[in-house]
Amino acid sequence: MTLHAQTIQEKGLAVINQSTAESYIHFLAHDLLEGREAGTRGGALAREYIITCLRNLGIQPFNDSYIQPFEAYARERQTRGRFQVDIDSISIYKKIVHRKLSLSNILGKIEGKRAGEYVIVGAHYDHLGIDPTLENDQIYNGADDNASGVSAVLQLAKAFLATGQQPERTVIFAFWDGEEKGLLGSKYFVQSFSQINQVKAYLNFDMIGRNNKEEVPEQVVYFYTESHPVFGEWLKNDIVRYQLNLKPDYRPWDRPVGGSDNASFALLDIPVIWYHTDGHPDYHMPTDHIEQLNWNKLINITKASFLNLWNLANEKEF
Numbered sequence: 373m374t375l376h377a378q379t380i381q382e383k384g385l386a387v388i389n390q391s392t393a394e395s396y397i398h399f400l401a402h403d404l405l406e407g408r409e410a411g412t413r414g415g416a417l418a419r420e421y422i423i424t425c426l427r428n429l430g431i432q433p434f435n436d437s438y439i440q441p442f443e444a445y446a447r448e449r450q451t452r453g454r455f456q457v458d459i460d461s462i463s464i465y466k467k468i469v470h471r472k473l474s475l476s477n478i479l480g481k482i483e484g485k486r487a488g489e490y491v492i493v494g495a496h497y498d499h500l501g502i503d504p505t506l507e508n509d510q511i512y513n514g515a516d517d518n519a520s521g522v523s524a525v526l527q528l529a530k531a532f533l534a535t536g537q538q539p540e541r542t543v544i545f546a547f548w549d550g551e552e553k554g555l556l557g558s559k560y561f562v563q564s565f566s567q568i569n570q571v572k573a574y575l576n577f578d579m580i581g582r583n584n585k586e587e588v589p590e591q592v593v594y595f596y597t598e599s600h601p602v603f604g605e606w607l608k609n610d611i612v613r614y615q616l617n618l619k620p621d622y623r624p625w626d627r628p629v630g631g632s633d634n635a636s637f638a639l640l641d642i643p644v645i646w647y648h649t650d651g652h653p654d655y656h657m658p659t660d661h662i663e664q665l666n667w668n669k670l671i672n673i674t675k676a677s678f679l680n681l682w683n684l685a686n687e688k689e690f
């Protein structure tokens with residue numbers, strides 16, 4: 373038997389596994405977290421858990437703290453206006469009867485060799501909370517939406533450290549708050565980060581654990597910025613090279629501004645990649661439970677995206 377030397381990427385891939393994903397998602401989607409609604413106790417518990425995971429892995433906070441606090445404002449609720457984080461809306465709402473939410477993103481990093489170049493990988497950690505007027509199950513557990521995505525960002529952080537190699541660019545590991553209330557966390561981040569022009573790319577996860585078509589359980593929608601066809605080539609090549617069990621639906625997109633936190637970055641013309649396993653009957657329902665997840669696919673997507681992020685962080689040009 374001949375053993376080939378493990379490549380750097382293989383060292384990272386080797387630590388991505390189902391039991392780790394299960395432990396993250398089991399906690400985040402537990403009934404005790406009450407559906408992780410932004411601005412609630414359940415959301416705060418999720419936040420403390422994710423921070424504990426980052427500390428435990430040895431990921432540094434992006435700023436002085438892992439927490440990036442921010443406030444969102446809306447009109448009085450009869451108007452059904454959405455929460456906003458931009459300065460103009462806030463200054464208007466503050467003058468009238470208004471609502472206010474105190475929210476927090478979580479940001480960790482691995483410092484790169486080159487100063488002032490960033491890539492960001494992110495997933496929202498909030499979900500829809502509880503509805504006490506629902507008969508029977510009242511908790512929106514959000515196992516797929518988006519505990520699945522959070523598990524991927526945490527495993528990518530672990531995998532990057534496991535390579536033992538410092539990336540060229542600084543990698544920011546982001547967990548967004550308030551996505552379900554209007555992409556609030558990612559909107560706040562892009563408007564407040566002074567070096568946003570030095571962000572080379574953004575990789576997003578939102579719902580990566582379910583089957584849209586039961587007859588094609590390996591299906592995943594792979595959205596990416598059309599002007600960067602190399603993002604498609606990377607995945608095609610990596611699926612062959614690393615024998616990943618995925619059937620991507622390649623969706624190059626000229627302006628990928630819909631759907632999830634990728635929109636906040638795409639609006640600034642930052643190239644994005646977004647993994648998403650598409651709609652299912654439990655989407656935004658209290659039945660989005662851990663038992664329904666396709667673990668094999670979730671792990672294969674996590675591995676494929678690790679290879680994407682490796683390229684984003686280290687390739688000279690793309």
Ligand SMILES: [Zn+2]
Pocket residue numbers: 496517518551578579632
């Ligand atoms: Zn979501």
